Amino acid sequence: MAVTGTLQLRRFSARLVLFLAGFGVLNPGNCDEQVPLILWTSEGVSLPAQSPPAAGHVVGPQQLAGYLQRALRAGPKNVVLFLQDKMSVEDFTLYGGAFGNKQDSVFPNLEDALMSSSSPLVLASVSWPASSAVIGQLQDQLETSPLYMDPETLSQLRLNASSPALLVFRLPYGGGSDLMSAKEILSGNDELIGQVLSTMKTQSVPYTAIYTALQPSREVVSLSMDSGLGGGRSLLQARGHRERERERERQRKMKEKAQIYAPVEFKEGEDTCVLLWARSLSVSILRSGRWEEHDLTLSTFGEGVSPKLHGSSCDKTRARLVLNYENVLGHRSFKLIFAMNQRLYKVSARRWFTLDAVELEYDGTKATFNGSRNVYAPAEYSYRCESVTSFRWPLLVPRSSKDPANQWRVSFKDFQIQGFNVSGSEFSYASDCAGFFSPGIWMGLMTSLLMVLVLTYGLHMIMQLRTMDRFDDPKGPAISVPQIE
Incomplete structure (x- = not known):
């Protein structure tokens, strides 16, 4: 048996x-x-x-x-x-x-x-x-x-x-x-x-x-059917x-081919008013002491993919892009919302737009991340950043300590968004989140400055050396040097 x-x-x-x-x-x-x-x-x-x-x-x-x-x-x-x-x-x-x-x-x-x-x-x-x-x-x-x-x-x-x-x-x-x-x-x-x-x-x-x-x-x-299926x-x-x-x-x-697909485009009538593109969109939730991640990229971008945008809106001062999903991390209804605002700042004498909030709505609950302090660009530009996350050098932070956003993580890679002054279906000039002096540039400058200081100190010490003008002959009488000299 x-x-x-x-x-x-x-x-x-x-x-x-x-x-x-x-x-x-x-x-x-x-x-x-x-x-x-x-x-x-x-x-x-x-x-x-x-x-x-x-x-x-x-x-x-x-x-x-x-x-x-x-x-x-x-x-x-x-x-x-x-x-x-x-x-x-x-x-x-x-x-x-x-x-x-x-x-x-x-x-x-x-x-x-x-x-x-x-x-x-x-x-x-x-x-x-x-x-x-x-x-x-x-x-x-x-x-x-x-x-x-x-x-x-x-x-x-x-x-x-x-x-x-x-x-x-x-x-x-x-x-x-x-x-x-x-x-x-x-x-x-x-x-x-x-x-x-x-x-x-x-x-x-x-x-x-x-x-x-x-x-x-x-x-x-x-496999070719002529390639000998017998062996x-x-x-x-x-x-x-x-x-x-x-x-x-x-x-x-x-x-x-990571950058082939077109951006998400929301139109108000015949005019495009919001554009969104990212190489990767993902969300994670904390359950039983570990993070469970869900990738939204394939449901948002790609050939033949048409994300549901109902609930989105835009005007001259406010824009709201709503991405609707189903069955995300066990939630039947899930929404990823980008809320933007445009204001006139008197100090710079120009209008800027800010990503005021990134919201997650799931089964009647809302988690809100504040992004207005870090995600901003001139109103005529688009905003781009290599990484926009709520962890590991976060640009998005929970609205409060009791907000459900503390149980979530969001991560956007090669992120670019524009909610105002969109011309056609293409992004305007991008305002990058990286400053002119990045950490790598600062490290290079500080290292170069330290090396210049060491070299300068060494040259200064070499210039202070003086050659003796009298020499002692071991076979002759010793040289007497008066103390007054």
């Missing part, structure tokens, strides 16, 4: 990896926009059979909601969501122990859980906007708020089979082109999954588990080498 179970596990592991990899081969064009989703139930709990989509089909938000609704309607209402930062089918192909290499797999706990489940569901191609909204879909169907957990706090939680619960475990992913670091992190994530499932088993509470990601981890490698093991090894090269090339191209 033990030998039979091991053989079945190996077959299922290889079948899972090949199934996920097959979608990448059959649909290579848009795999960089898809993530896999795996659903299973605890041992002894069965669900109605759900047929996965045909190879090459991408599961959208509506279809994914249908899968989840059918699973939760008949299955346990205690849902354990393992939400990884990034994941693609390539991760299972490279690290899943394909073609019988069981010892190379980094997903042993995941494979054991799928083997013990009577009704696992594998969706290899889910559009990443649908997967990133899975928390909101589960929250709507379970009618409960998500609980962000870790294995230590889970052991202290007592679950009830009759009361729904949504437990979210955030998992990291190794960035950059170092594939070994990605393998190690995926192995650590699998160990965490094993710990969580072991804790759930000790509580004897049936559950539904889901494993997916917010974004794809990499571009899939397109499976050698193909996988060669594919790993190609993947390393392509990953490095992709990272390089991403850096080169």
